[in-house]
Amino acid sequence: MLEERCQQAGFSPDVVFTNDSWNVLLTSVLDLDTLCLLPMQLADLTAIRGLAWVPLEDRISRLPIGIAMIKGRPRPPALAELIAALRS
Numbered sequence: 001m002l003e004e005r006c007q008q009a010g011f012s013p014d015v016v017f018t019n020d021s022w023n024v025l026l027t028s029v030l031d032l033d034t035l036c037l038l039p040m041q042l043a044d045l046t047a048i049r050g051l052a053w054v055p056l057e058d059r060i061s062r063l064p065i066g067i068a069m070i071k072g073r074p075r076p077p078a079l080a081e082l083i084a085a086l087r088s
Contacts, residue, residue: 002037002086009085026051029068035079040066054079056086 006013016034019025025036026048043053043066052071067079 006082006085011081011085013082022046023048026068030070033070035082036068038066038068043068054083056083 002013002015017025017028017032019028022038022042023046025038026042026046028034029036030048030050037056040053040055043051050071051068052073054067054069054075056066067083069075069079
């Protein structure tokens with residue numbers, strides 16, 4: 001869904017890491033200074049501290065999606081563009 005929605009908005013995402021384990025993905029946010037798109041329900045289930053969750057409203061998705069990022073870090077301008085693309 002991410003690639004299709006971004007292409008519709010006119011850009012291609014730079015996906016650098018994928019994994020089937022959400023704990024691995026969330027750890028990579030801290031270790032690799034990345035962003036991660038995951039269902040918002042995982043925010044309450046993870047024991048990993050130091051993450052901020054930015055909810056996204058998506059009319060198409062059946063699950064509430066959010067972006068996990070390092071807590072306290074300023075949001076980069078590209079993140080605003082990504083959020084706008086995913087919301088459109």
